[in-house]
Amino acid sequence: MIHDIITNPYVIQIFKAVLVFGAVLQIVPGLVYFERRIAAWIQDRVGPNRVGPLGALQPVADVIKLAFKEDITPDGADRWIYRLAPLLVYAPAILAFTVIPVGLDTQAAHFDLGIVFLLTVGSFGVYGLAFGGWASNNKYSLIGGLRASAQMISYEVALGLAVISVVMTAQSIDLQVIVQQQYSAGGTLLGLHLFGFDGFLSWNVFRQPLAAIIFLIASFAETNRLPFDLPECEAELVGGYHTEYSSLKFATFFLGEYVAMLTMSALMVTLFLGGWHMPWLDVPAVMGDASIWTILISIGIFTGKLTFLLFFFIWVRWSFPRFRYDQLMHLGWKILIPLSLGNLGLTALGGILGWNWLIPLPF
Amino acid sequence: MAHDHDHDHDDGPAEPKGPGLAERTYFVPLIKGLANTLHHMFRVDANTQHYPEQRRAPAPGYRGEHRLKRDELGREKCVACFLCSTACPAHCIEIVAEEAPWSDREKRPRLFNIDMMRCIYCGMCEEACPCDAIELTPVFNIPSRTRGEKIYDKERLLSN
Numbered sequence: 001m002i003h004d005i006i007t008n009p010y011v012i013q014i015f016k017a018v019l020v021f022g023a024v025l026q027i028v029p030g031l032v033y034f035e036r037r038i039a040a041w042i043q044d045r046v047g048p049n050r051v052g053p054l055g056a057l058q059p060v061a062d063v064i065k066l067a068f069k070e071d072i073t074p075d076g077a078d079r080w081i082y083r084l085a086p087l088l089v090y091a092p093a094i095l096a097f098t099v100i101p102v103g104l105d106t107q108a109a110h111f112d113l114g115i116v117f118l119l120t121v122g123s124f125g126v127y128g129l130a131f132g133g134w135a136s137n138n139k140y141s142l143i144g145g146l147r148a149s150a151q152m153i154s155y156e157v158a159l160g161l162a163v164i165s166v167v168m169t170a171q172s173i174d175l176q177v178i179v180q181q182q183y184s185a186g187g188t189l190l191g192l193h194l195f196g197f198d199g200f201l202s203w204n205v206f207r208q209p210l211a212a213i214i215f216l217i218a219s220f221a222e223t224n225r226l227p228f229d230l231p232e233c234e235a236e237l238v239g240g241y242h243t244e245y246s247s248l249k250f251a252t253f254f255l256g257e258y259v260a261m262l263t264m265s266a267l268m269v270t271l272f273l274g275g276w277h278m279p280w281l282d283v284p285a286v287m288g289d290a291s292i293w294t295i296l297i298s299i300g301i302f303t304g305k306l307t308f309l310l311f312f313f314i315w316v317r318w319s320f321p322r323f324r325y326d327q328l329m330h331l332g333w334k335i336l337i338p339l340s341l342g343n344l345g346l347t348a349l350g351g352i353l354g355w356n357w358l359i360p361l362p363f
Numbered sequence: 364m365a366h367d368h369d370h371d372h373d374d375g376p377a378e379p380k381g382p383g384l385a386e387r388t389y390f391v392p393l394i395k396g397l398a399n400t401l402h403h404m405f406r407v408d409a410n411t412q413h414y415p416e417q418r419r420a421p422a423p424g425y426r427g428e429h430r431l432k433r434d435e436l437g438r439e440k441c442v443a444c445f446l447c448s449t450a451c452p453a454h455c456i457e458i459v460a461e462e463a464p465w466s467d468r469e470k471r472p473r474l475f476n477i478d479m480m481r482c483i484y485c486g487m488c489e490e491a492c493p494c495d496a497i498e499l500t501p502v503f504n505i506p507s508r509t510r511g512e513k514i515y516d517k518e519r520l521l522s523n
Binding site: 038041042043044045046315316318319320 | 399403
């Protein structure tokens with residue numbers, strides 16, 4: 001009876017979905033805590049260390065504080081759009097995460113169109129920012145929302161083109177296949193087969209280095225993180241599109257931004273850093289394909305890579321100043337998009353002419 | 364055009380060179396910046412004082428809350444001469460004198476109030492006092508719930 005229930009595919013599917021959603025939501029408070037601690041260390045401060053052991057309960061205190069604040073809707077706000085905006089930031093980000101393979105056969109939703117779905121849903125986030133800016137009836141919010149839309153649309157092009165290069169390399173838009181293929185493609189660097197680097201040099205970051213860099217930069221811009229956080233720059237726009245938001249609406253905005261950062265990092269891991277595969281160790285082969293240990297270990301490996309990327313996001317945020325708006329647009333339109341187009345063309349050419357030394361394709 | 368070949372003989376100041384590709388891509392500076400912040404992150408930092416647990420020693424001459432002193436017989440030293448109240452630029456000292464029951468002085472304060480909310484902690488009262496009866500202590504962090512509590516009377520000042 002119980003065996004029937006737990007092996008029922010729908011139950012398994014629901015369990016996986018709950019697990020992934022729950023995990024993502026639980027990671028965010030920890031991420032906020034680590035961001036504040038790391039920021040403090042980088043700036044030679046101590047950071048939050050009072051609430052709970054080492055200050056680890058600080059996010060809980062933050063959330064309680066936010067929940068008890070007055071929820072203000074400004075006069076003249078477009079009420080429904082004002083209420084909808086935070087959800088439109090948060091929902092696409094977490095929905096996009098569902099197709100990320102966090103471990104062997106561990107996705108909340110596994111379907112062939114993985115990467116297309118992710119890009120489509122992920123780009124809905126811009127509506128939330130634009131709506132929030134528009135509906136607040138505040139000039140700073142409006143400018144913040146405008147900047148956010150312009151920036152996200154601009155960088156989405158470069159991001160998408162970089163992703164297409166990877167898709168062309170992998171010959172698939174299924175994220176599991178892309179991950180699998182990064183392990184099995186074999187390790188060659190510029191045509192040299194380096195013994196002992198199988199499953200490591202086959203990562204797309206080595207096969208598509210330019211796409212990886214473009215993707216990284218564009219993902220900073222997509223998540224409005226610091227070198228590109230013009231939509232909410234405090235110095236000139238108070239808080240940007242969430243200037244007027246308070247209480248749990250602000251918390252939802254905040255949550256959405258962090259989930260977006262999580263999703264972008266997870267996508268980067270999946271597309272470029274070998275996903276849940278460990279270099280030099282074929283976990284499914286060693287532990288058995290259907291073993292629960294395989295799944296747990298692969299989730300652990302994925303989490304490790306994700307943690308490094310998240311740390312990198314935080315590290316960059318507290319290292320660099322913000323771009324000027326024209327510099328932002330210059331970088332997006334005149335540098336990243338031509339570069340990614342060029343990379344795309346090169347990948348296509350390499351594929352047609354069979355230049356395996358340039359870009360090792362799986363055929 | 365024609366002078367391209369003898370570029371070196373131009374007597375004008377050299378044109379400043381534009382930034383090279385390495386500088387324009389910011390690649391090296393970015394790496395340097397990241398290395399710098401990483402270095403700071405792992406630096407053991409001893410600058411922060413964890414305030415309630417660690418308290419810093421007050422600097423000599425620090426001017427905190429006032430104290431009225433007693434003499435060796437346990438009487439307040441103050442003779443109600445009003446010099447501190449006169450010297451006070453913030454007019455925060457209120458004194459009402461009464462006749463002293465002792466033979467060595469004529470007056471003593473019946474009332475000696477300092478409004479700590481008004482006080483600017485300048486120390487002029489301490490300098491004006493001829494009897495060395497009032498002084499500023501290093502105490503700086505006594506909170507209160509009401510403004511009334513910050514008007515210190517004679518007993519409060521004597522016990523400070």
